[in-house]
Structures are given as structure tokens and as C-alpha cells.
Amino acid sequence: MDHSPKTAQTAAQPLTSRPGTTPLAGQIRVPGDKSISHRALMFGALADGETRITGLLEGEDVLRTADAMRALGADVTQLGAGQWHVRGQGRGRLQEPKDVLDMGNSGTAARLICGILASHPIFAVLTGDGSLRSRPMKRVTDPLSGIGARFAGRAGGRLPLAIEGTATPTPLVYRLPVASAQVKSAILLAGLNAEGETVVEEPEATRDHTENMLRHFGATVSVEVQGHGRVVRLVGKPRLTAADIVVPGDPSSAAFPIIAVLIVPGSAVTIDNVGLNPLRTGLFTTLQEMGADLTVANERIEGGEPVGDLIIRAGALQAVEVPRSRVPSMVDEFPVLAVAAAFASGTSRFRGLSELRVKESDRLTATAALLSVNGVSVEIEGDDLVIHGSGGKPPAGGGKVETHMDHRIAMSALVLGLGTAAPVTVDDAAFIETSFPHFADLMRGLGADIVSA
Numbered sequence: 001m002d003h004s005p006k007t008a009q010t011a012a013q014p015l016t017s018r019p020g021t022t023p024l025a026g027q028i029r030v031p032g033d034k035s036i037s038h039r040a041l042m043f044g045a046l047a048d049g050e051t052r053i054t055g056l057l058e059g060e061d062v063l064r065t066a067d068a069m070r071a072l073g074a075d076v077t078q079l080g081a082g083q084w085h086v087r088g089q090g091r092g093r094l095q096e097p098k099d100v101l102d103m104g105n106s107g108t109a110a111r112l113i114c115g116i117l118a119s120h121p122i123f124a125v126l127t128g129d130g131s132l133r134s135r136p137m138k139r140v141t142d143p144l145s146g147i148g149a150r151f152a153g154r155a156g157g158r159l160p161l162a163i164e165g166t167a168t169p170t171p172l173v174y175r176l177p178v179a180s181a182q183v184k185s186a187i188l189l190a191g192l193n194a195e196g197e198t199v200v201e202e203p204e205a206t207r208d209h210t211e212n213m214l215r216h217f218g219a220t221v222s223v224e225v226q227g228h229g230r231v232v233r234l235v236g237k238p239r240l241t242a243a244d245i246v247v248p249g250d251p252s253s254a255a256f257p258i259i260a261v262l263i264v265p266g267s268a269v270t271i272d273n274v275g276l277n278p279l280r281t282g283l284f285t286t287l288q289e290m291g292a293d294l295t296v297a298n299e300r301i302e303g304g305e306p307v308g309d310l311i312i313r314a315g316a317l318q319a320v321e322v323p324r325s326r327v328p329s330m331v332d333e334f335p336v337l338a339v340a341a342a343f344a345s346g347t348s349r350f351r352g353l354s355e356l357r358v359k360e361s362d363r364l365t366a367t368a369a370l371l372s373v374n375g376v377s378v379e380i381e382g383d384d385l386v387i388h389g390s391g392g393k394p395p396a397g398g399g400k401v402e403t404h405m406d407h408r409i410a411m412s413a414l415v416l417g418l419g420t421a422a423p424v425t426v427d428d429a430a431f432i433e434t435s436f437p438h439f440a441d442l443m444r445g446l447g448a449d450i451v452s453a
């Protein structure tokens with residue numbers, strides 16, 4: 001099986017989704033969690049010994065991380081579908097890469113690897129695709145300069161970025177200016193090679209997979225809850241020991257079939273083995289507030305993370321107001337939540353979405369555009385998104401959506417077209433491969449009508 005990332009080379013792949021005449025039905029699994037998959041490969045590369053990973057997401061973003069870890073000297077091998085092993089060099093012993101590291105479309109890969117490289121005495125250059133090269137990197141390079149690493153990038157700190165790591169990193173005490181698990185993780189990863197304690201204060205709690213995995217590999221990490229936020233402390237220079245990892249299904253990917261089921265009348269689907277880390281489940285809370293028929297069965301802990309099976313049935317939805325404090329726990333789910341809101345009764349407001357402007361695309365603008373080109377009434381007010389729902393009546397559809405190299409915009413638009421009056425077309429579905437390989441096939445298996453445009 002060829003696992004090299006491809007999006008950069010492939011021609012645009014337009015797709016159309018058409019309103020079906022039959023409900024969606026079935027029992028499925030979604031691919032492994034992207035955040036946990038990146039971290040599993042990185043921690044495996046930083047640890048002593050052999051880490052075995054089950055359920056790894058084989059999406060292009062994660063394959064970029066696998067390639068980068070190989071270029072830094074780790075032995076990364078696929079044993080079977082979702083089964084990978086990584087033999088690490090031991091903390092602090094990564095090698096200088098011989099060529100530029102291409103992180104493709106992945107912000108998580110680029111920012112976390114900056115943290116890893118910053119505290120190794122090596123030189124490296126990072127680049128990415130057109131989307132990633134437009135995304136801000138100063139949010140990691142500014143604090144990481146404080147440990148003694150040096151960075152030179154394009155205007156605004158954008159990729160390509162040259163990094164000169166330091167052999168003697170100073171431990172940081174840093175308060176995050178934005179709620180970002182990527183920035184928190186970059187600082188903690190850099191702190192692994194610093195003598196003493198690295199402290200990251202986050203004003204809003206963000207996903208804690210890095211903290212969980214640090215402990216799983218033997219590091220000492222403490223977390224103190226402070227209001228909506230947390231203070232994370234890492235003791236530097238731990239021995240990281242290889243540990244097996246079981247990756248749960250990605251709740252951010254599950255969001256797409258979930259919303260599809262909710263908006264296609266008569267549908268009922270079960271999604272098995274979805275990660276339910278409480279810092280990732282803001283969408284489920286919000287959908288329950290909208291009156292969605294969404295229940296969790298068989299809740300259990302697997303590989304240190306809570307997981308469960310989701311049972312979803314179509315039904316009427318009410319408008320919702322999502323508070324700013326909930327944004328980090330569902331930051332990637334707003335485009336598809338906006339699709340659900342388009343079918344609800346009443347006007348929904350999602351507050352405080354400024355971070356959506358710096359994702360793979362400006363998702364605030366792209367989400368509003370994907371709705372309005374399909375006849376949904378929507379406004380952006382400051383950093384809020386306001387959506388006037390149709391009250392269950394199918395919105396017009398018939399639009400061609402620009403996806404701007406953004407997988408989540410592409411999948412959200414395709415979900416919308418399953419419930420609109422006329423089909424919805426996306427200009428390029430190729431980027432769906434970054435996080436959700438075989439998305440269209442999985443949806444077709446449930447009865448969705450998705451075809452090449």
C-alpha cells in the first residue's frame with residue numbers, strides 16, 4: 001500500500017451530494033482521532049523502545065508526521081491497517097533531517113514539530129502546502145524563542161521556516177494568549193529537554209491529549225484547574241519509555257455522519273468507538289441542547305481515553321446559542337454545526353469564533369459562504385456566526401461551494417447537500433484525505449448519494 005501524501009499533486013476533485021429519497025441507516029466506525037494519532041507517532045519517536053499503535057488515522061496529515069519522524073531518525077513502520085510501530089531514539093536524541101520537512105496541510109504537525117525541534121541542537125526547515133504556508137506560526141515561534149531556539153520565516157512568521165534548536169533550553173513559564181492545544185503542546189514538547197519545570201497557563205481548557213500521553217510515557221505532569229482554564233506543569237528531562245497506544249474514533253470526524261443523520265428525515269445510525277474526551281465533546285452537548293436524538297451507549301475507557309458508541313436518529317432541531325467558553329471543546333466542528341443550524345427552528349448564534357479565521361481556510365467566512373450560496377440566511381457579526389434556520393424545511397441548495405483547501409468545509413458542504421432541495425457541489429474534495437480517508441464511501445454505505453461532479 002502506498003502511504004505517501006498526495007493532495008499537493010492531485011488535480012481538483014469536484015463532488016456533488018444529492019438529497020436522497022431514502023433515510024440513512026447503518027452501523028459504522030469513523031477513522032482514528034487525528035490529534036491522538038499525530039501525538040502517538042511523535043511520542044513514539046521521542047521514547048526509548050518500541051511503541052505499538054492500534055487504530056492510527058492513515059490520513060495525509062498524520063502521514064506527514066510519520067514521514068517527519070522518519071526524517072528525524074525514528075523507525076516508523078506500518079504493520080497492517082491502522083497498526084503501526086515506532087522505534088524511538090530516546091528523548092533528546094533526534095537527528096538533524098537531511099532535507100526540508102513538508103508538513104502538507106497540517107497545522108498540528110507543523111506546530112508540534114516546532115516544539116520538538118526547538119529543544120534539539122539541530123537545524124531544520126519546515127514547509128507546507130498553500131494553506132499551511134498562510135497560517136500563523138508566531139504563536140509558537142515567539143514563546144519557543146524564549147527557550148533559546150532561533151527561527152527565521154516569511155513575513156508574519158509564516159512557513160517556510162528555518163529552525164535552529166538549542167542544546168540547552170530554558171524551561172518556560174508561559175500564559176497562552178489564545179486558546180490553542182497546538183501552542184500548549186509545542187511548549188510542553190520543548191520543555192521535555194529543559195532542566196526544571198515548564199509551566200503553561202491556559203485561560204480556557206483545550207484538548208489534553210499531550211498531557212495524557214506524556215504521563216502514559218512516564219513523564220511527571222500536574223494539572224490545576226483555574227476557572228475555565230488550567231495550569232499545566234511538566235518536570236523536564238524525564239525518561240520517556242515506549243508505551244502501546246489505542247487510538248479511538250475521532251469525534252471531529254464523527255460530526256459529519258452525525259449531522260447528516262440529523263437532517264435526513266427518518267435516518268438512524270450507530271457510530272461505534274468514538275472518543276469522548278470531555279475536552280472534545282462540546283458538539284454533543286450543543287446538539288443535545290438543540291433537541292437532537294443523540295445517545296451514548298457502552299461508555300468505557302480504552303487506551304486511557306473515554307470512548308462510547310453513539311446512536312443518532314433524525315428529528316426536529318431547535319436553534320442554539322453556543323457560548324464563547326465552549327469553543328475550544330468543539331473548535332473544528334463549527335462548519336458542520338452550522339449545517340445543522342440551517343435546518344433548525346429559529347436563529348442560532350455561535351459566539352467568539354476568531355480562531356476559525358486561522359484554520360486551513362478562514363472558516364468563519366467559508367462557513368457563511370457555503371450556507372449563503374445554498375440559500376441559507378447567515379451573518380457574521382464581529383466574531384459571531386448567526387444562522388437563520390429553515391425550521392426543518394429543506395434549504396434551497398444548488399450552490400457550488402469553494403472549499404479553499406479545507407477538508408472540513410468540503411465535508412460540511414457535502415453533508416448539507418444530503419438535506420437540501422437541490423444538490424450541492426464542492427469544487428475540490430481532495431483535501432478530505434487529510435483527516436477522513438474514504439469519507440464519501442462511508443457515507444454512501446449509509447445510503448448517501450454522493451457522486452463525482
Ligand SMILES: O=C(O)C1=C[C@@H](OP(=O)(O)O)[C@@H](O)[C@H](O)C1
Nearest residue numbers: 035108179180181182183331332
Ligand atoms: O492540538 C491539536 O491536535 C489540535 C488543536 C486545534 O487547533 P488549535 O490549537 O489551533 O486550536 C484543532 O483545531 C486542530 O484540528 C487539532
Ligand SMILES: C=C(OP(=O)(O)O)C(=O)O
Nearest residue numbers: 105106107108109332359
Ligand atoms: C484545524 C485543523 O487541523 P490542523 O490545525 O492540524 O491543520 C482541523 O483538522 O480542522
